[in-house]
Every structure is written in C-alpha cells, then in structure tokens.
Amino acid sequence: MTHIEGMETSTEDTDDSARRSIGARRNPASQEAILDAAEAVLKESGIGGFSIEAVARRARAGKPTIYRWWPNRTALMLDVYKRFKNTRTFPDTGALRSDLIALLENHLLGFWKDSLCGTVYRAIIAEAQNDRDAAASLYTYQVERKAVVLQMVTRAKARGEVDEAVDGTLLVDMVVSFAWHQLLLGRVAEAMDSIEAVVDGLLMGCAGYQRKE
Amino acid sequence: MTHIEGMETSTEDTDDSARRSIGARRNPASQEAILDAAEAVLKESGIGGFSIEAVARRARAGKPTIYRWWPNRTALMLDVYKRFKNTRTFPDTGALRSDLIALLENHLLGFWKDSLCGTVYRAIIAEAQNDRDAAASLYTYQVERKAVVLQMVTRAKARGEVDEAVDGTLLVDMVVSFAWHQLLLGRVAEAMDSIEAVVDGLLMGCAGYQRKE
DNA sequence: ATGTATCGAAACGAGCCGTTTCGTTCAAGT
C-alpha cells in the first residue's frame, strides 16, 4: 500500500537527508516514516522479525521517538492495520447471500490475500495470545466490526428475506470464524474457492437436515 | 494434571537431590521434569514467559539437555500438548447432532476450558504465526484430527442420517473454526452456552432458508 | 530572548538466545 515499490532501501528515504526535530511538536514525517517502516518490516520479515529496533533502523528514527508515541509494539501494529481497513467499502448488494459472499471476498479473505493486511492481522492475533492489552484491543475491535456486519442481517430482516427470529450474531460469528481459521492456518488463497459453499452451508445448513426438496 | 498442587517450588523436586546422568541414554526423570516444568511455566506465565531458560531453571535441568531432545520451544510446547490430548475418548453417540455437541463439549471448548490445554493450544497457534516449522506441524496435526472427526459424518452417512452428497469436510471445518475463534478471543467459557445453537445452525442453517416448516 | 518539547544518536543494564566447555555418572562394547 501507499507507495512501496522500490526494492532497495529507498522506501524509508522519504527525505533525502536525516529528519530532525521541527520544534516542540510531533513531526508528521517521522510518524509516517515509522509506520511505513513498520509496514515494510512486517511485510518482509513477518512478526518474527518485527522489533522496535528493526523498525527504528528501517525508519532512520530513534527508539525513544517510537516509544514516545506508541506504548508497545502491539499498538504500533494496530496502527499499521488501521491504515488499511478503510480502503474498501462495505457491500450492500440487496441480498444476504451475496452480501456475505462479498464480505468474505472483499473484506476478509480477499482483503487478507491481496494486501499484506493478512500478515499484519495474523501478527495481531498472535500478539493477543501473549499480551493482555492486545487481547482487549482486539476484542473491542472485533465487537465493533461484527456490529457493522450484523447490519447485513438487519437489512435482510427488514426486507423480509429472513425471519426475525434468526440469530444474526451467530451467523456473523460463524462467517468470521471461518475466515480466521483459514487465515491462521495459512490457507487464505485456497479458501477463496470455498466461499460460496460456506455461505450456502451457513444459510441453508451443511447437513441437509430439514430442508425442503 | 499429573500432581501439581504444591504452591512452593516443590513441583520440580521429583527427586530430592539433583538428577544426574544415568549413563549413555536418555534420563526419563529429566524428560518428565522438563515437561512438568514447561507445563507449569505455561500455566503460570503464559506463552510470554515461556522461555527455554525459564523451563530449565524450573526443572533444575541444563539448557543443553533441553536442546538435545527438542529442536525448539515449539516442539516442546507440542509435546506438552500431546500429553493431554489422549485423556478423553472420542464420542460415538449414535447421532450426528449429539456427536458434534459432545465433540465441542469434551474435546474442543470443554477440554480447553477445564485443563490448561487451551492455554497451550493458544500458544501453539500463536507460535505458528511466527515460525514456519510450527505452522507446518500445526497444519499436519489439524489434518489428522479433522480426519478423525470426519468419521462422525461418515457414520451418519452409513446410518442414512445425512445424504451422501453432504460435504463433511466443510462441516468439520466450521465446527473447528468456531472453537478456534472463541479460544483465540478468550471466550471459551462463554461459548459453552452456544454449543447447541452452533451445531443446529450448522446442520439446519443459521438463516432459516429453505427449511420446511 | 527564553523556555520547552521534539528529534536522532548513542549507550546503558537486563534478559534470553543458542552454543560451547567442563567434570560427572554410568550403560554398552570389547
């Protein structure tokens, strides 16, 4: 994303000379250089090589500058992630089935496959298993995002497409669960082919129980 | 598990005096002490505090002894996990619905909730996001376990309970996905209440599409 | 003009990494 194309170390050279203080205030160029560097490090080395030191070297920034604005590396990763998540619009196709398919194709699996957003998100999930603060941040983020997705079901109910008694929370949970599982097993690309089967299985049942023939 | 009850440092004192070599062969007492210590460290400090040094200190063992038998800390965590996974028998209740409910209650969510197996499994999943070898080991383990669970569907087909055309792989994937998602969000205890709704939603559809009334 | 908050650079002590060395204990091979 942004403008990462040069294969050399030119990515972080937003300014030719070294950045300096611009006075008693935050230097936006440094913040952007740090986020760019964090993004690049995650892209190239994954979470294993993601250290504050590595980001600082890459950004030609001082470690105290990073620690001043981000309390820990999880916060930095979350900021990198948030730079991505607004680049695609949420689907409203007029039907729940195609809404969910578009959700998986554009916002979950497809998003993770195309950008390095999947790598960042994997790193955040892994970090949340270690760090209590990261877990809380991730859970809050999940609640927010699922509430937005739940509106797909609400719209379907308003259209009379599904019954009012349907548990939309469960439906959303299952879609997201599937996407997470494939992401964490490194099967995002392969899972793209199963999207329609997953959505149909969720909407109509995987086992053919009580279906009208 | 085993006999962890003493709150002091008595856990690792399987022998009063220090263990020594028993000749040119593996010392089972050391292996058990190391696995006990690894288990205890994971239980008390989580994956964040899980280092080879910490395990060696806790076990009163030398680091070379650990590195001799386990190539990395992921392998050690997997061995800790494998000491648990055979303590409960796989269900065969005679019906697919109750089989899947028992699977979630006894082998996935319930298992993770009751023992520290959930903590260990979270650590392994997190490690798999960093380490390529860990990811491969985890994926292989997943394939094996899912193949065993798939036999539930195979039995149901043999009984004529579900149609031969049903995609059992998808069904198993969805059940496991749900369990993983709740585990990784730290919601295992809360998810226990949703088990029946999840299984019914998977078998008969979450959205009430094409169901006979 | 002064005060102050930022910047990058460098160095700090601490902890863990994975490895090596050392002296020991003792089964296995001769």
Next chain:
DNA sequence: ACTTGAACGAAACGGCTCGTTTCGATACAT
C-alpha cells in the same frame, strides 16, 4: 575388567533485543 562414549547439570560465551536514559541540536511557543 576395562575402555569408550553418550547423557547429565553447571557455567560461561558472544550476540541480540529489550526499554530507558543521556546528550546536543532544532525550532515552535511565550
């Protein structure tokens, strides 16, 4: 009976990252 060799615990190695502190230079804010 004797030697060989592997496994054991302990200790130390160089290397890396951690999070913090110090420093001089910079330039907005008052």
